[in-house]
Amino acid sequence: MSVDGYIDDASGERLVLSGDEDWDRVDELRASVDAILVGANTIRKDNPRLRVRSAERRADRVARGLPENPLRVSLTASGGLGKDAEFFSDDNFVVYGPPAVPLSIVVEDLAGRGVRRLMVEGGSAVHTAFLTQNLADEVWLAVAPIFVGDSRAPRFVQDGQFGAGRMVLGDVRRAGDVTVMRMFPDADRYWLRVCVEESRKCPPSETAFPVGAVIVGADGTEIARGYSRETDPTAHAEEEALAKVTPGDPRLATATIYSSLEPCSTRKSRPRSCAQWIIGAGIPRAVFGLREPSRFVVGKGFEMLTAAGVTVVERPDVAPEVKQVSTLYG
Ligand SMILES: NC(=O)C1=CN([C@@H]2O[C@H](COP(=O)(O)OP(=O)(O)OC[C@H]3O[C@@H](n4cnc5c(N)ncnc54)[C@H](OP(=O)(O)O)[C@@H]3O)[C@@H](O)[C@H]2O)C=CC1
Numbered sequence: 001m002s003v004d005g006y007i008d009d010a011s012g013e014r015l016v017l018s019g020d021e022d023w024d025r026v027d028e029l030r031a032s033v034d035a036i037l038v039g040a041n042t043i044r045k046d047n048p049r050l051r052v053r054s055a056e057r058r059a060d061r062v063a064r065g066l067p068e069n070p071l072r073v074s075l076t077a078s079g080g081l082g083k084d085a086e087f088f089s090d091d092n093f094v095v096y097g098p099p100a101v102p103l104s105i106v107v108e109d110l111a112g113r114g115v116r117r118l119m120v121e122g123g124s125a126v127h128t129a130f131l132t133q134n135l136a137d138e139v140w141l142a143v144a145p146i147f148v149g150d151s152r153a154p155r156f157v158q159d160g161q162f163g164a165g166r167m168v169l170g171d172v173r174r175a176g177d178v179t180v181m182r183m184f185p186d187a188d189r190y191w192l193r194v195c196v197e198e199s200r201k202c203p204p205s206e207t208a209f210p211v212g213a214v215i216v217g218a219d220g221t222e223i224a225r226g227y228s229r230e231t232d233p234t235a236h237a238e239e240e241a242l243a244k245v246t247p248g249d250p251r252l253a254t255a256t257i258y259s260s261l262e263p264c265s266t267r268k269s270r271p272r273s274c275a276q277w278i279i280g281a282g283i284p285r286a287v288f289g290l291r292e293p294s295r296f297v298v299g300k301g302f303e304m305l306t307a308a309g310v311t312v313v314e315r316p317d318v319a320p321e322v323k324q325v326s327t328l329y330g
């Protein structure tokens with residue numbers, strides 16, 4: 001987009017915002033995905049090819065057992081798409097609609113076709129729909145050093161109700177004179193995935209789950225992280241993370257603690273449960289992915305934290321990723 005947030009100008013010609021290096025980055029990204037989606041207006045306006053330009057990247061995909069190019073996907077409520085568009089130039093495409101199709105159905109159907117990574121390339125209406133429905137894991141924002149300065153032009157997104165919280169900023173880099181930012185719109189999902197990655201580091205145990213935990217400040221910066229049995233065979237992830245923070249650290253009063261598994265409410269090996277540690281530390285918000293399966297103890301962490309006034313958020317959408325780390329989860 002331009003520095004003033006536009007992804008095109010108001011003329012009939014397509015506005016090129018990327019330079020050579022940024023087009024190469026886009027090509028690399030395209031080569032890494034299973035499908036590329038654009039809205040019907042983008043097909044009408046830009047007549048995009050939506051293919052991988054680099055012969056080496058195409059060959060690399062084929063060597064990995066993938067089609068040369070990702071599947072092309074579009075949406076149309078009206079059905080008014082010219083059949084001579086580049087989009088239809090071979091049969092590696094799918095179009096949803098007419099009439100309008102809910103995006104939840106679109107992504108479910110694409111998953112059924114083996115699409116694990118979908119790149120949404122625009123335009124404004126489609127960006128807005130994916131972001132307001134919390135269907136995007138990542139946003140790649142490329143800012144070109146130009147102004148459009150014309151409110152008749154399409155912006156990156158239209159008006160809408162986007163997630164209330166701050167996004168997580170991943171890396172920032174330059175592609176020629178374009179600044180490229182990678183962001184994660186759903187901060188809770190992002191941090192729970194960090195917990196899942198931490199849980200992979202746990203020394204194995206037959207009698208305890210592998211768990212990861214991260215404490216994050218109100219400003220979105222990480223305060224501490226830990227995983228089960230990191231320093232002691234009986235330590236839980238939340239204890240490991242909390243042990244790295246000075247008690248009474250003022251950041252805790254507005255922090256969130258993330259844990260891949262519901263914080264425990266009773267311990268066999270130690271006097272204090274993780275829920276009690278969290279309450280004692282004065283952390284006001286806890287987010288976890290999976291309720292504790294009743295394999296070793298009956299987990300009542302959610303209830304104990306809630307009763308103490310902690311805001312507790314369960315994210316069942318991340319639970320399958322938590323379970324995938326260990327067969328103990330059943
Ligand atoms: N700089 C950049 O990187 C990019 C810029 N662009 C620019 O964006 C502009 C186009 O954006 P915009 O006008 O917002 O249009 P979009 O490309 O987002 O397409 C919107 C259309 O998609 C269809 N659609 C959207 N949601 C659904 C749904 N759930 N079910 C069925 N159909 C659906 C409708 O098609 P229908 O009209 O058929 O009913 C709708 O009118 C162009 O100017 C283009 O150049 C686009 C991509 C990238």
Ligand SMILES: Nc1c(N[C@@H]2O[C@H](COP(=O)(O)O)[C@@H](O)[C@H]2O)[nH]c(=O)[nH]c1=O
Nearest residue numbers: 015016017018026046048049050051121
């Ligand atoms: N103008 C613009 C983009 N436009 C996007 O690229 C599509 C064209 O792709 P193709 O025909 O395959 O080269 C177009 O439809 C739109 O989705 N992308 C960018 O990274 N930077 C740009 O400056």
